[in-house]
Amino acid sequence: MFFSGDPSTRKRVALGGRSTKERDRQKLLEQTRLERERRSWQRKQTSAAIKIQKFYRGRKDMQATRGEIREQFYRTYGKRCEKADSHCFCPDSAFLRQLLFFFNANNVGDFSILVEVCRFLRQYMQEQGDLVSLFAGMDYSSKKALVDYRVKQLAYTCIQAVCKNRDKLRKQPSLLFSGSSQPMVLLLEAAALLIEPNLPWVCKTVGYLLQRNILADFREIILILQESTRTASCSEFLSSLERLLGLMIPHTGQMPCSCPSVDLQWSFSSQLLTVPFLWRLFPHLKEVFATQGYGQYYIHQMTFCMKNYAGVLPKDLSPELPGYACLLGNILETAGVALAQPNCSFEMAIDLAAVLTCLLEAVTPLKKSSQENKESSMLSDDDVMSDDDFMSMTLNKDLEQHILSVINSRFLLQLINALFGPLRVGGLNHEQSDRRRVAAVDAACAFLHVAVDTFPLDQILIVLAYGTELVTVLWKFIKWCHENDKWPVLSELSQYLGGEAPGWLLPLAVFCPVFKHMLMLTDNEEFYEQGKPLPLEDIRCLIVILRQALWQPLWTQPKIACNQVKGAAKSLSNNRSRSEILQHKVSVEASQLLSQLQDWNNRRQFTPPSDFHADGVNETFISQAAVENTKAHEILKQAPFLIPFTSRVKIFASQLAAHKQRHGSQAVFTRNRFRIRRDHILEDAYDQMSALSEEDLRGLIRVTFINEFGVEEAGIDGGGIFKDFMENITRAAFDCQYGLFKETSDHLLYPNPGSGMIHEQHLQFFHFLGTLLAKAMYEGILVDIPFATFFLSKLKQKHNYLNDLPSLDPELYRHLIFLKNYKGDISELELYFVIVNNEYGEQKEEELVPNGRDMRVTNENVITFVRLVANHRLNLQIRQQSTHFLRGFHQLMQKEWIDMFNEHELQLLISGSLESLDVDDLRDHTNYAGGYQKDHYVIEMFWEVLKGFSFENQKKFLKFVTGCSRGPLLGFKYLEPALCIQRAGGAASDEALDRLPTSATCMNLLKLPPYTSKEQLETKLLYAINADAGFDLS
Secondary structure, three states: OOOOOHHHHHOOOOOOOHHHHHHHHHHHHHHHHHHHHEEEEEEHHHHHHHHHHHHHHHHHHHHHHHHHHHHHHHHHHHHHHHHHHHHHOOOOHHHHHHHHHHHHOHHHHHHHHHHHHHHHHHHHHHHOOOHHHHOHHHHOOHHHHHHHHHHHHHHHHHHHHHHHHOOHHOOOOHHOOOOOOOOOHHHHHHHHHHHOOOOOOOHHHHHHHHOHHHHHHHHHHHHHHHOOOOOOOHHHHHHHHHHHHHHHHHOOOOOOOOOOOHHHHHOHHOHEEEEEEEEHHHHHHHHHHHHHHHHHHHHHHOOOHHHHHHOOOOOOOOEEOHHHHHHHHHHHHHHHHOOOOOOOOHHHHHHHHHHHHHHHHOOOOOOOOHHHHHHHOOOOOOOOOOOOOOOOOOOOEEEEEEEEHHOOOHHHHHHHHHHHHHHHHOOOOOOHHHHHHHHHHHHHHHHHHHHHHHOOOHHHHHHHHHOOHHHHHHHHHHHHHHHHHOOHHHHOOOOOOOOOOOOHHHHHHHHHHHHHHHHOOOOOHHHHHHOOOOHHHHHHHHHHHHHHHHHHHHHOOOOOHHHHHOOOOHHOOOOOHHHHHHHHHHHHHHHHHHHHHHHHHHHHOOHHHHHOOOOOHHHHHHHHHOOOOOOHHHHHHHOHHHOOHHHHHHHHHHHHHHHHHHHHOOOOOEEEEEEEEEHHHHHHHHHHHHHOOOOOOOEEEEEEEEOOOOOOOOOOOOOOHHHHHHHHHHHHHOHHHHHHHHEEOOOOOOOOOOHHOOOOOHHHHHHHHHHHHHHHHHOOOOOOEEEEHHHHHHOOOOOOOHHHHHHHHHHHHHHHHHHHHOOHHHHHOEEOOOOEEEOOOOOEEEEEEOOOOOOOOOOOOOHHHHHHHHHHHHHOHHHHHHHHHHHHOOOOOOOHOOOOHHHHHHHHHOOOOOOOOOOHHHHEEEEEEEEOOOHHHHHHHHHHHHHOOHHHHHHHHHHHHHHOOOOOOHHHHOOOOEEEEEEOOOOOOOOHHOOOOEEEEEOEEEEEOOOOOOHHHHHHHHHHHHHOOOOOOO
């Protein structure tokens, strides 16, 4: 009781604030819980052990009982049924009851017995032909339940015997097919005999088989057979299996069939139509499926699962053979036959289009065709082009070719006729048919939109444009909707996009690319005279529709990156995303189509240019368009024609000014001064300027001319001499006699395809000339160079097509139009896919396609031939020259600046208007100095004289004063500095009146003596402007 010095005996105190009793209580509760869980686990273990033992004893007893019944069966009927006869199948006999009870497919003896039973059934049918009396005797109705049960069990047992031995079928197919008996064939034939259509139990039997997922077992067998070597006996087995499947597929549950419905996951569509190349194994089944209307049911059935097909279709066989692609191939192979049937309904066509659309969206875009690759390679790697390459292909090559082969003109024509038939037959004014017409357009356009994104463009567009009446029929619908304000109806009823998307979106997504493709091979007579593809009146209406449809997504929708468009539909999960992507696509396609129509209008005006301008373009919009990262700027880039030409020129000028300011191009200090001989202007300019950097080219360049006597001309270059130099060097460089350029029949310039035969460094010269032209445009100097339209397309990196050919080669154009419209057999003309080039007497034959010398032109490929010939002459022949010219051009002129203008407008930027000089406009924007005023008598005489000049003399006067024969594109209001007329010579003395007018081109200054008569003024002025004295008069 006293302290012993040992601290271990001290009383422990819980500093945590909890008593020991509380801690002991928690521990006790935890221990109790663990004990309760342990006892529960022990009870579960005991229960599980009892169940396992019970199941094991039951199975053991069942095996023993089956063994006893089997022995009893052997004693009664024999081990190979040698004691059995027809009476064994009657309801009172134990034969089938015992056999179905003990049968084990893995037991060789049981398998042999079942084969003998099947052999007996086949023999009985051959001799008697009445299975009902065999199984039911004379009174089927009283034994109906028992007979139906035994028959369906027997049929299922026969099929299971085949399915359970499928592994043996893979390992040793010869053992199962060897001999004359062919047991597997007998089993399938017996199952087929039991489900003949005329038997009273057929629906119950087939329904029972389908509910037992027998089609999944058939799928495994078929896949095994596809891997094995085909033999004669294997073919007989396939024939029996095909007959059995042919008897099962009519049982769709629709009247008069009474089969219960089957889960989609285990249906014929899911299990068998996803087997690759199914119809190669079962050609007769294909005919039955396509021609007897069963395809309509199964395709309609598939529409219910397409939104979630991944949860319905079996597991993919391999990444190259996905189930949806195999399903697509099999459906496409039968779709053409089904659509050709007289009983093909409108609803079936709608369902088919919906299923194909869904499956195509899942398929990776197929590779470009060789022709598309060839055309895309026309613009070399040096050209600045967007990357439009398709995704790499992952499908099996045979499957890919199979899908491509069935999407042909015949199939598309059948589908379009089946869908658009109601639009042609019924009038477009009946309200009761709105839903039907909308459903047809929605289904057809959804399928064709996805097909265009999936298949090679040249293949699908040629078929749609020239193998069907799609454009005509679709345009009638679009026009009807526009005139009757039916777009909201289409938007509301669209199954593909949902109710929020604009109604015009899907039809235009299909119409635009196909119509655009047709215009590429439309000749001038067809378009302007014959009203093909559409009458000009309809073209005007189309322009209005496209303009409105283009303005809405560009101005109201957020920007979508271009790289999100290609193949984006493949990963869409909701209608909103699909609609947004589609709106971007429509804006691109509509923009390109409107640009094409504007080109046609520039060739021969059929509608006012203002029809292409958007209604919402005002001064505020124009001011925003010059600022990057604004919607107005994006519209300027994608659809510049929506903005008036004069507004775009102002934007272009402001962009140039901002660019010069950023790069210090307005500096007074001049780093580059060149001495140029007038009689060797091109060679001297090339030697001195070709090595200039981009920075030097942007800066000031000053020129001193050397006359024919080797003496420097008088005058200081303040800009006027440089303008004169630019005009003279471009005239010399683009002269056809120099050999770099040639003239068309319309005296328009284009690169000489044979320039390399004349100049060894021709490509370097083209680079230099591109730089010269860019410098002229950069400095706002107009040069008189009339380029061919198809060459100006190269500055915009665009392709040229058939309608551009008349300017280059009218004779070839006429021949191609003759071929395009030829009604006879073109193959009789003995034409091949080759073209002969003739440059300076040297003929060279080139193939248009690989092995083109052996490919004859036929009625089927004549459109491709015409397109290839036009492409060769307009694009490929001048490819090298155009590429180097464009490379030099881009040193100063940015691509986005040039993209604001079409070819016709680009020519105006280069050369100005071809109309006569507007003297009144020049007079309104002229200043006076030295005593002259606008109402001075000399000034009055001067304007009268100038107005009376010919157009050529007016151009010479303008060049005399400003250094350039063309005025500013937007008028003399934009001449910088403004023209000024200064009095020269003081008083009107004889000495002063003998003087000639002089000028200072750097200041746009005319020094005009005070002549006393109009005749004297005209004589002196004409002499001065025609003297060609360079700057010696200054």
